[in-house]
Amino acid sequence: METDLAAALDTAWHLLTRGAADRRSPMHTPVVASVTADGAPDARVMVLRAADRATARLRFHTDARSPKCAALDGRPVSVLGYHPGEAVQVRLAGTARIVTDGAEVDAIWSNSTPFARRCYMVEAAPGTPRATAGSGLPTDVEGRKPELFELVPARANFALVMIELTAIDWLHLAQGGHRRAVFSASDGWRGQWRVP
Numbered sequence: 602m603e604t605d606l607a608a609a610l611d612t613a614w615h616l617l618t619r620g621a622a623d624r625r626s627p628m629h630t631p632v633v634a635s636v637t638a639d640g641a642p643d644a645r646v647m648v649l650r651a652a653d654r655a656t657a658r659l660r661f662h663t664d665a666r667s668p669k670c671a672a673l674d675g676r677p678v679s680v681l682g683y684h685p686g687e688a689v690q691v692r693l694a695g696t697a698r699i700v701t702d703g704a705e706v707d708a709i710w711s712n713s714t715p716f717a718r719r720c721y722m723v724e725a726a727p728g729t730p731r732a733t734a735g736s737g738l739p740t741d742v743e744g745r746k747p748e749l750f751e752l753v754p755a756r757a758n759f760a761l762v763m764i765e766l767t768a769i770d771w772l773h774l775a776q777g778g779h780r781r782a783v784f785s786a787s788d789g790w791r792g793q794w795r796v797p
């Protein structure tokens with residue numbers, strides 16, 4: 602049972618960094634919530650690609666044409682994960698930034714597998730209505746690994762979603778008594794216990 606704020610923050614970051622590295626971790630697929638320009642709440646599951654405690658940043662990948670990019674870029678977001686094995690929920694607040702250009706994006710793109718990059722070959726923006734069910738990929742690339750030259754135009758559709766965290770709400774469920782602490786960048790991540 603945690604009695605130490607620093608240890609609680611350690612567990613939150615441990616779960617996030619492991620979640621980014623381990624595709625079997627429940628923290629690998631948190632929910633990223635946003636608010637549309639007209640104020641409507643929205644949320645979706647996304648794959649957590651990186652979590653860096655030193656910069657308090659999370660990284661996700663998405664299609665630059667998807668509607669969520671406008672809702673996320675430069676705006677406040679919430680990221681929500683729950684690890685049932687550890688009985689820990691993390692509710693993260695921060696500001697998102699969409700990054701489409703630069704050496705970092707190029708390097709991440711080049712290091713992704715051809716199958717991962719194939720997602721960005723969809724011909725119309727995600728969310729575009731279709732007359733029939735379908736993946737949106739060019740039919741000749743469906744069901745096979747794309748060649749590297751075929752992936753070149755898809756690079757323009759690839760975007761990083763970088764989230765700079767401003768607060769972490771950590772909740773641990775336990776029979777002996779739940780524990781909750783809130784940490785924020787504004788107080789140097791010192792944290793404060795809360796009634797769960």
Ligand SMILES: Cc1cc2nc3c(=O)[nH]c(=O)nc-3n(C[C@H](O)[C@H](O)[C@H](O)COP(=O)(O)O)c2cc1C
Pocket residue numbers: 630643644645646647648649661662663664667668669670727728
């Ligand atoms: C397990 C899982 C992982 C997903 N990972 C991503 C992801 O990393 N990036 C992404 O853009 N969408 C991902 N999606 C799809 C989104 O949840 C969402 O359906 C899609 O991006 C369209 O969202 P939008 O309309 O808000 O743009 C994932 C969905 C699931 C079920």
